[in-house]
Amino acid sequence: MKQQHIFTPGPSQLYPTVPAHLQQGLEDGIYSLSHRSAKAKELVKHAVSGIHELLEIPEDYHIVFLSSATEAMERIIQNTVSEKSFHLISGAFAKKFAMIATELGKKTEKFDVSLHKKLSVKDIVVSQDAELICITQNETSNGWACPVGVISTLHKKYPKKFIAVDIVSSAPYVPLDMTHIDMAFFSVQKGFGLPAGLGVLIISPRAYEKSLQLQKENQIIGSYHNFPSLVENMQSYQTPETPNMLGIYLLRNVVADMLKQGRKTIQEQTDTKAALLYAALEKHKILNPFVQEKAVRSATVVVAHGGDMADLHEHFKQREITVGKGYGANKDDHIRIANFPTHTLADMQLLIESL
Ligand SMILES: *Cc1c(COP(=O)(O)O)cnc(C)c1O
Secondary structure, eight states: OOOOEEEOSSSOOOOTTHHHHHHHHHHTTGGGOOTTSHHHHHHHHHHHHHHHHHTTOOTTSEEEEESOHHHHHHHHHHHHOSSEEEEEEOSHHHHHHHHHHHHTTOEEEEEEOOTTSOOOGGGOOOOTTOOEEEEESEETTTTEEOOHHHHHHHHHHSTTSEEEEEOTTTTTTOOOOGGGOSEEEEETTSTTOOOSOOEEEEEOHHHHHHHHHHHHTTOOOOSTTSHHHHHHHHTTTOOSSOOOHHHHHHHHHHHHHHHHHOHHHHHHHHHHHHHHHHHHHHHOSSOEESOOOGGGBOSSEEEEEOSOHHHHHHHHHTTTEEEEEOSGGGTTTEEEEEOOTTSOHHHHHHHHHHO
């Protein structure tokens, strides 16, 4: 089989070291390990400390494992919102977050961002009674990205409110200042290049406190996966249920690989590849970047439109390249191209030449 180049935004191309780690895990008996054993706890501990270091998360923030990013949205609403959440609506994933809040019986307030204009904190007004601000930092559905400075400024404007940030398709690239954020989450099949089925949630001490307070008030914060249960189990590097040890083991190893490479290098390479790709799209006779305003363009999920996408997919297929279709209603008129750490400069150059 010829080498495949998979640029779909998720699941995406596996990180290059994954096959070797998978095999090593088999040889070391990781997939039959009791999750209450010392060896499993050691793995979980190492995974968590690696994530802390790679994403520059303050020491006193908690990291817990869930089944997916979608689950993280539900847990965040249950554990930190009593009445009302606020949502920056940038596309399908932001809408899903807001929908989950509605389904859990919360009131929601929404602010629609303009995909083609700069985003100014001045325009964002959050009402007094909204407890949590939800932001999809990198909107995988359309290639819009929230500048990290906007998030810090929003925190300074509303220091008492909690801020939750979806970094599913921008981690580990996105240089978020975690001190301005209470919760951030991702699943592993995007920027980490792993098989799907594992979600990671980062929780600030005060968000944890809020969940304890809601619990004391007898509000429903969920059962085995509520924050108190997750955090207490993690104090001894355990999980409330039998966890996805395969996923945790692979994540721990890929995070260690990324630490060796250095996050700064990953960020620089991502910026370089994104600049090349956007430049190629701007020069292109038929295709154009979908997001017109450069300040809110994603570096990690590049969306383009124009032309007959069926032809384009066929053209790529002959070159062993796969790009993502548009999301939802834009299935046939957009393409989405992932620019993750697994995608090398050579991969990106190949894609650009084939455009
Ligand atoms: C993929 C994605 C999700 C959902 O991730 P799951 O692992 O399928 O739950 C949420 N938000 C964003 C921005 C995504 O790209």
